[in-house]
């Protein structure tokens with residue numbers, strides 16, 4: 574039996590993924606060690622490998638088949654636009670992609686004005702403004718602390734993730750429009766889905782049972 578390889582998103586998503594996998598009897602204790610600098614972990618008994626990657630790289634590993642399976646946020650899947658199968662909503666990491674800004678920017682979204690939009694997600698922002706709203710905007714790519722942009726006058730609005738809403742509140746910004754809901758998803762390489770059909774289907778079905786149990790309580 575060959576190894577089935579998982580690419581997990583470093584950080585909170587990886588730890589929640591490990592919690593979920595544990596519930597279906599898949600463990601990888603070694604991976605829990607926060608002090609370890611190790612990047613790849615093996616469960617010899619189940620013939621599974623796990624590695625940790627930066628979120629935006631997970632779809633890349635999966636598209637090229639370096640990983641059979643990935644766990645990554647829907648935001649990253651949409652932004653990266655890789656060829657892969659999105660097979661399951663894992664339920665955790667729930668948040669929303671939103672257009673945010675000061676309340677005063679709300680009217681700028683209705684009058685088809687040329688505004689600047691700062692974001693870590695230029696493809697999602699482009700798709701939303703160009704294809705859904707048919708508003709021509711200038712997209713400015715940033716790499717973090719996106720909320721700064723409208724405060725210091727770099728842009729009128731931002732497209733960013735809102736989870737609890739604290740970052741917005743503490744910086745005098747509000748949600749102006751919702752782009753889409755987000756959560757962690759399981760993705761599968763298109764060839765692996767055929768070659769390892771049985772193992773992957775079994776895994777999906779076990780995970781579905783646990784995830785749906787979790788949401789029905």
Ligand code: PRP
Pocket residue numbers: 693716717718719720733734735736737738739740741
């Ligand atoms: C994310 C996001 C928001 C914040 C939203 O940033 O970009 O800034 O979390 O969470 P909240 O609604 O619970 O406040 P992250 O912490 O990942 O860091 P970043 O600014 O470097 O993107």
